[in-house]
Amino acid sequence: MHLYKSTKLAIAFVVGVLTLQLACRKYQDDTTNPDDEWRSGGEQTVFDQGSGAFGHAFNGLPAYLARVHEVGDVQFNATFVSAPAPLNPGLGPVFNNVSCSSCHVNDGRGKIPGRGESAANMLFRVSLPGVGEHGSPLPVPGYGDQIQNRALLNYQPEADVAIGYTNESFAFGDGTSYELRRPTYTITNPYRPLPQGVLLSPRVAAPIFGLGLLEAISDVDILAREDPSDLDGDGISGRANWVWNIDEQRTTLGRFGWKANQPSLLQQTAAAYFADIGIANRLFSDTDGVLEITDSLLYAVDFYLRTLAVPGRRNVGAATVQQGKALFLSLGCSKCHIPDQRTAVTTAFPQTSYQLIHPYTDLLLHDMGEGLADNRPDFLADGNEWRTAPLWGIGLTQKVNGHTNFLHDGRARNLQEAILWHGGEAEAAKDRFRTLGKPDRDAVIAFLESL
Amino acid sequence: MKTKAITFSCLLATVLFITLSCSKDDDGNDGTDDIALQEEILAQVATNVCEDSYIDMHAKAVALNEAITTLNGTTTDANLAAAQAAWRDIRTTWERTESWLFGPIDADEIDPRIDTWPVDFNDLDGILANGDELTEAYIDGLEESLKGFHPIEYLLWGENGNKTAAQFTDREKAYLSALGENLTKLSADVKDTWQNGYTQELANAGRGSSEFATRQEAFLQLVDAMAGICDEVANAKIKEPFDAADPTLEESPFAKNSFTDFKNNITGILLMYQGKFNTDGKGLEDLVRTHNLSLDAEIKANHAAAIAALDAFNVPFGEAITTRQSDIQNAMDKINALATTLEGKLNPFVLQYVR
Numbered sequence: 001m002h003l004y005k006s007t008k009l010a011i012a013f014v015v016g017v018l019t020l021q022l023a024c025r026k027y028q029d030d031t032t033n034p035d036d037e038w039r040s041g042g043e044q045t046v047f048d049q050g051s052g053a054f055g056h057a058f059n060g061l062p063a064y065l066a067r068v069h070e071v072g073d074v075q076f077n078a079t080f081v082s083a084p085a086p087l088n089p090g091l092g093p094v095f096n097n098v099s100c101s102s103c104h105v106n107d108g109r110g111k112i113p114g115r116g117e118s119a120a121n122m123l124f125r126v127s128l129p130g131v132g133e134h135g136s137p138l139p140v141p142g143y144g145d146q147i148q149n150r151a152l153l154n155y156q157p158e159a160d161v162a163i164g165y166t167n168e169s170f171a172f173g174d175g176t177s178y179e180l181r182r183p184t185y186t187i188t189n190p191y192r193p194l195p196q197g198v199l200l201s202p203r204v205a206a207p208i209f210g211l212g213l214l215e216a217i218s219d220v221d222i223l224a225r226e227d228p229s230d231l232d233g234d235g236i237s238g239r240a241n242w243v244w245n246i247d248e249q250r251t252t253l254g255r256f257g258w259k260a261n262q263p264s265l266l267q268q269t270a271a272a273y274f275a276d277i278g279i280a281n282r283l284f285s286d287t288d289g290v291l292e293i294t295d296s297l298l299y300a301v302d303f304y305l306r307t308l309a310v311p312g313r314r315n316v317g318a319a320t321v322q323q324g325k326a327l328f329l330s331l332g333c334s335k336c337h338i339p340d341q342r343t344a345v346t347t348a349f350p351q352t353s354y355q356l357i358h359p360y361t362d363l364l365l366h367d368m369g370e371g372l373a374d375n376r377p378d379f380l381a382d383g384n385e386w387r388t389a390p391l392w393g394i395g396l397t398q399k400v401n402g403h404t405n406f407l408h409d410g411r412a413r414n415l416q417e418a419i420l421w422h423g424g425e426a427e428a429a430k431d432r433f434r435t436l437g438k439p440d441r442d443a444v445i446a447f448l449e450s451l
Numbered sequence: 452m453k454t455k456a457i458t459f460s461c462l463l464a465t466v467l468f469i470t471l472s473c474s475k476d477d478d479g480n481d482g483t484d485d486i487a488l489q490e491e492i493l494a495q496v497a498t499n500v501c502e503d504s505y506i507d508m509h510a511k512a513v514a515l516n517e518a519i520t521t522l523n524g525t526t527t528d529a530n531l532a533a534a535q536a537a538w539r540d541i542r543t544t545w546e547r548t549e550s551w552l553f554g555p556i557d558a559d560e561i562d563p564r565i566d567t568w569p570v571d572f573n574d575l576d577g578i579l580a581n582g583d584e585l586t587e588a589y590i591d592g593l594e595e596s597l598k599g600f601h602p603i604e605y606l607l608w609g610e611n612g613n614k615t616a617a618q619f620t621d622r623e624k625a626y627l628s629a630l631g632e633n634l635t636k637l638s639a640d641v642k643d644t645w646q647n648g649y650t651q652e653l654a655n656a657g658r659g660s661s662e663f664a665t666r667q668e669a670f671l672q673l674v675d676a677m678a679g680i681c682d683e684v685a686n687a688k689i690k691e692p693f694d695a696a697d698p699t700l701e702e703s704p705f706a707k708n709s710f711t712d713f714k715n716n717i718t719g720i721l722l723m724y725q726g727k728f729n730t731d732g733k734g735l736e737d738l739v740r741t742h743n744l745s746l747d748a749e750i751k752a753n754h755a756a757a758i759a760a761l762d763a764f765n766v767p768f769g770e771a772i773t774t775r776q777s778d779i780q781n782a783m784d785k786i787n788a789l790a791t792t793l794e795g796k797l798n799p800f801v802l803q804y805v806r
Contacts, residue, residue: 050672051553052679074687079563081571081596086699088569098594102563111560150594153574153581399662402558 037339040392040451041210041310042355053311053396054107054209058351061307072304075297076100080277082152083292090292092278093155094148096123100272100301103205107308108400110205112410113163122410123147123276124161124185125201126194127376134244134251135379137199142192146275159190161202165411170420173435180420182371183411199383201374202409203258210392211256211265212306214359216343216352219253225338225362236335236425238364241387243379246283255363258408259378260387266302273298307351310359311393315450324447327440332429336388338362360391360451369423372407384424395449415448416441485741488733489666489805490658495732496673496723497653503728504548505556505642511541512638515603516631523624526616535607539708541634542600546712547728550680550719553672554653554662555644561637565599568702575602578626585625587632601703603630608705657806667805673735674798677720681757681790684716685783689768693779698769709768714761717786720793721754739797742804746796753789760785 039045046056057069079099083089097103103110103121110121124147127137139145143158151157165181172178185200223240230237241254245263254260262268267283274284279292315321328334337360346353365385375383386408394415398404404414412418422430433444518537522530545566548556556562575597583589590598606627608614652662656669663669688709692700703709726734739747760782764771772779 048671048675049668050675051557052675070686070690074691079567079569079596081569082573085569085572091571098567098596102595105560106557153577 036356037358038313038316039356040313040358041213042343042357044210044213044309044351044355044357045312046309047312049311049314049396049399051106051400054207054308054393054400056209056309056311058212058307058309061351065303065307068300068303069307071297072300072302075293075301076104076304080279090277090279092148092150092152094151094158095278096146096148096150096276097121098277100277103276104208105205106400107209108207109397109403109405110410111401111403112204112405121205123203124149124187125203125376125378127199128195129197129199131377135242136244137376137378140195140198143194144275147187148275148278156191157189159194160188161200162186162188170434172438172441174437176438178416178420180417181411181413183409199374199376201376204405204408204410206258206389207393207397208305209308210310210357210359210390211308212352213310213343213355213357214255214361214363214390215265215306216346216349216355217341217363218344221341221344222253222255222363225364234332234335235428236332236366238336238362238366239380239385241365241378241380254379254381257378258386258389259381260363260365261378261381265305266299269302269305270298310357311396313450314395315446318446318450320443320446321450323440324443324445324450327436327444328447331432331436331444333426333433334360335429336362336364336366336426337391338388358392361388364388366426367424369425369427371423372421374408391448391451393451395451415445419444485738485804486666488738488741489670490654492726492733492735492738493656493666493669494654496726496734497650499726499730499732500723500728500734501548501551501554501653502642502645502650503730504544504551505638505645507729508541508544508548509635509638509642511537511544512631512635515541516628516635519627519631522616522619523628526619526624528616531607531614531616531619535706538600538603538607539706539711542703542706542708542712543715545600546715547719547722549683549716550723551673551676552680553676554649555641559640559644561641563595565634565637566601567595567599568601569596570601570605571596572605575605579620579622585622585629587629587636590626590629590633591636598630598633600634603627603634604703604705604708606630610705612705612707665806667801670735670801670805671798673723674793674801677723678790678793678798680716680720681786681793684713685786685790688713688716689779689783689786692769693772693776693783696773698772701769701772704769707767707769710761710764710771713768713782714758717754717757717761717789720789721751724750724754735797738804739800743800746792746800749792750789750797753785753792757782757785757789 044058078088080088080091126140130138132138148158149160164184167179167181228239241260242251243254245252252263256262256268270281270283273279281293281298282295343355365381367384368386373384406412406418515537518534522534652660656663657666725736726732763778
């Protein structure tokens with residue numbers, strides 16, 4: 001009797017539990033997804049879908065570290081002016097922009113200039129054929145490895161670049177046509193003649209959140225995915241870039257930049273301060289050796305970048321999104337845009353330790369075909385190779401940056417065009433996408449927009 | 452028995468846990484009953500707060516531009532004072548709008564072109580010394596640290612804040628005039644972008660808006676912007692010069708306008724919350740008061756405390772950071788407390804009640 005009663009009671013409890021679970025299913029739909037994929041940045045995921053979605057600090061930083069993040073944030077936004085000045089001196093004399101955040105607006109993706117506008121928020125790498133010091137691109141005398149297209153008063157900008165586009169028509173498998181715009185770049189008003197055969201490669205500012213997590217993936221895990229001779233015969237190779245690491249004075253794995261030509265966030269940051277803004281620092285300085293940013297501020301900016309959290313996904317449970325994810329896997333996109341990565345264990349910085357993250361990148365170089373090629377080698381990356389771009393947060397680009405221009409030079413006007421520009425190792429996957437019916441294509445886009 | 456007892460307590464614990472974890476959804480207020488109110492709030496906030504504020508800012512830019520023209524024509528101390536007053540006037544509106552710093556002002560990169568700090572004095576002096584024709588187009592092509600509010604402030608007040616009409620040069624007048632025109636043009640840009648579509652994007656959130664797929668997205672954007680300005684004021688504008696004990700880090704030093712700026716930043720939060728800029732309409736307040744009166748009281752009390760803390764000074768900010776340290780710390784604490792309420796309570800409130 002007693003047993004019977006308690007069983008009945010237990011059943012009542014279970015029913016109650018189920019009812020309650022159902023009752024709150026709608027609210028918690030995304031957050032109960034069994035494979036956790038809504039949390040793109042693992043523990044370091046934030047749930048903001050607004051214009052500030054890329055700008056949040058890691059969760060649960062202790063107060064003293066949160067303060068370092070804030071100091072770095074202020075410095076990231078600091079506008080530099082010509083020296084001498086009471087605040088932020090050292091700009092230029094030639095430069096690309098006046099602060100980090102003027103290109104990485106809202107910690108996001110740079111906007112490309114419209115037709116006829118000057119190339120703000122975009123920069124142009126230049127080099128000569130051949131190899132420079134430590135395997136780097138060969139600098140152009142008088143220009144270095146990028147064109148600084150702005151200058152202080154009474155100085156001359158190195159040059160400007162005119163951007164043009166030619167439209168080309170293609171067709172989906174179902175016969176619907178589509179257009180892609182192919183960019184052309186012309187250097188104008190060079191301050192001194194450019195040598196013949198200069199290699200030019202455009203770059204838009206990349207989003208900067210989640211980089212600390214990408215930095216926390218171990219070299220071993222990245223290298224394990226390398227397949228330079230395509231031994232598994234899937235048509236996809238994947239190579240690591242090996243680049244000069246100034247602090248370590250040796251060649252180490254390249255991780256950051258469109259061609260994975262920077263080994264660490266610190267070096268990437270220091271290089272950008274020096275070349276883009278003209279701020280000499282510990283790693284990069286003029287021959288006079290005068291530093292324009294202190295080491296501690298440089299490290300604070302590095303820390304700021306390392307501790308920007310990743311926005312969580314939206315609508316993970318929606319049917320079209322699920323369908324799009326399945327297609328993303330079956331088309332072969334996920335062979336390079338690796339969904340799941342696990343960061344290395346670190347006791348030094350537990351915030352990034354052993355996190356299951358969903359960056360959708362392998363951080364390796366792939367031949368992306370002639371269409372996207374910049375034909376400008378950068379360390380081991382050849383003229384056709386680009387690093388697999390992380391896709392996390394990509395669906396928030398419109399909200400955060402007010403545009404949907406993708407790829408290294410922003411030529412794609414939306415996600416679908418970005419897919420359709422893929423070639424080389426991604427040609428087969430692109431073609432499978434191209435021959436999908438419209439509902440399936442839309443589902444893939446819906447999936448990308450949920451990232 | 453013992454096993455059963457444990458099973459029961461486990462069940463009970465589970466039920467309690469689940470009940471608590473979804474209590475937000477089970478109190479009968481799942482957000483379905485006040486959709487009309489939410490839509491009304493968004494529509495009125497878009498019009499009465501955001502759009503109105505940019506209309507107001509543009510009107511004040513026109514007024515400032517006129518005051519500069521008058522000053523340039525008849526350079527008297529009285530006309531200088533009038534131009535300075537017009538600058539303070541538009542600055543009040545602008546600082547208030549920083550509590551809703553999203554949309555065109557952000558996406559079209561207007562903010563850095565009108566409110567960049569610091570000023571590049573070397574190049575500003577260089578322009579005053581060279582022979583270039585100072586047109587609006589010329590100003591528009593200059594670096595951001597050479598245009599907008601702060602170069603205007605510098606030219607109106609002078610480096611030490613005590614400029615007189617007699618000190619104005621013709622070059623300064625020409626520069627000032629072009630700066631005024633540029634500011635007027637950019638403020639018209641923002642106003643027009645709201646009036647020609649963005650207002651409707653916000654008003655129609657979740658009803659075909661391409662900018663805001665859901666009402667929740669729009670409400671979260673509002674809350675995020677409100678909390679964001681707290682962070683900016685407390686942890687950057689006040690804290691950086693305070694920690695460094697360095698008055699040269701102060702923004703807006705020539706007019707000694709910093710405390711006014713801070714107060715207007717924080718005032719903007721309440722204007723958004725209550726849905727009134729010039730006209731009183733529906734605001735977030737109306738939704739909060741429907742469901743949670745104590746949260747409403749907490750937001751207003753924290754807001755009043757932050758304003759009171761900023762009111763406690765009778766010396767300029769640049770001086771207060773070294774002479775009134777505990778008051779400065781108190782101001783930062785009070786603003787941070789407001790931010791904590793907005794992020795920690797108002798944000799979850801929106802997640803709970805708005806879809």
